[in-house]
Amino acid sequence: MKINWLAALLLAFGFINLAHGKEFVVSYDGFYDRLKVIEKGEFEFARVNFYVVDTATLAPCAIASGKIMTEKMEAPLAYTEQAQLLLPYDKKLDKDKAVVVLEPKNPQHSCQLKFQIEAEHFDSSHLTSASLFQLHTEFDELLSDLSGFFVSKLMSFLLPEQKGVLIEFSQPVSFSNKQIKCEDTVCKFAIDSAWQDSTMKLLSSNDRAEIVTVKPWIEK
Known part of the structure; x- marks a missing residue:
């Protein structure tokens, strides 16, 4: 059996813990690096998607609001009811050191980011x-x-x-x-x-x- 703990840590898929609180902030560059792999590859079905999930149960963490910010701009962040983050692939946001700001509906909820490889448009x-x-x-x-x-x-x-x-x-x-x-x-x-x-x-x-x-x- 192959060891898999390092791969989970190294961008393929995995989790980033998010602190309790009214809102939390995550750098956009980590998302951009993963999205760039998809954009440069030839993948008909395979994608890497981003979710906010409960730390213990991995159930979706309901999101109250979200936005992407740089020093000069602010834009709303799209997300689904399943707490999937619909992030744009934008080189300028990466260059401008953008951050993703999320506010959970329950500020006492312990949440984390989940990076998941999965298929789209496969029925x-x-x-x-x-x-x-x-x-x-x-x-x-x-x-x-x-x-x-x-x-x-x-x-x-x-x-x-x-x-x-x-x-x-x-x-x-x-x-x-x-x-x-x-x-x-x-x-x-x-x-x-x-x-x-x-x-x-x-x-x-x-x-x-x-x-x-x-x-x-x-x-x-």
Whole structure:
């Protein structure tokens, strides 16, 4: 089993603790560095997203307000009900040392930032072997790119082991494929090179189940 604690620390995904209080401030440059990897890469589905979550439960921390500030400007910050931060990719904000200011609805709530690699625009129509192989490859490349040259090339043994793709569905499902293991609404897809050229549709036991989230399956 590969050691994964350093990779979680080094930009790929992870957490930054935020103090209790009426509002907290985070430098924009950390977000910009991660967004730049996505902008410069060729990723159809893979993304890195940012959330504010409860320190203990990892449930979303409700946000009362948010803004991006520099010494010369201030703009509202977009976010979702699930406390996902919808940050712009803006070189000028990075150059101007912008900060992100967030106010939680509950000032006593202990919150932290969560960086999550996941897929966007990947729905049930993409449940083919070839599409899942592509997504698995994108996740692997993104994890490597976010970890940087030093870790991915010279200290690759420190990277977590990516086994495949983990998909959460809206309803319990199962698949007949032996490389897919499901528990209730969550399925783990163990993907190998044999999936690359197969356009076979992967049919589940529940055709009403919709995809909720898609993430890399990381062996911890």
